[in-house]
Structure formats: C-alpha cells, structure tokens
Amino acid sequence: MKEFTYSEARQRFASLLDRARRDGAVRIRRRDGQAFVLRPDTRRGSPLDVPGINLDVTADEIVALVHEGRRPT
Numbered sequence: 287m288k289e290f291t292y293s294e295a296r297q298r299f300a301s302l303l304d305r306a307r308r309d310g311a312v313r314i315r316r317r318d319g320q321a322f323v324l325r326p327d328t329r330r331g332s333p334l335d336v337p338g339i340n341l342d343v344t345a346d347e348i349v350a351l352v353h354e355g356r357r358p359t
Contacts, residue, residue, distance in 0.1 A: 287323070289313040295324075 311325035
C-alpha cells in the first residue's frame, strides 16, 4: 500500500483517489504520526440487480418477435 504525507495527499487529492481505486487503498500519514487509510467504498449488490417490469408477454411471443426482427427485408 502506497503511503503519502498529509501535504502530498492534499495537493494531489484527485490522483490519490484514482490510486486508491486502482490499488485498493492508500495510507495518509500526518506529521504527528497518525495514519489513515483511504479505500474505495464497496458497492452493495450487483449493478445488474434492477427491478423488472411486467409486460404480459409470453416466451413464445418474444421468440416470434426475435425471429421477425432477424428476417431479411
């Protein structure tokens, strides 16, 4: 994990966030010895987990529409 001083972190905050996202975490150390770890927040759930909609369409109707769309014009 890469370590930065507080001053470095303050001056290059955007690049520090990019590095934390890429590497998983970065450490920031203050002059008095206190250290802090900055890491990206983890997503909860899948980005593909979206609510569905009910169209009242059967599987056979969907297949028929796909075949119709693939038919040459």
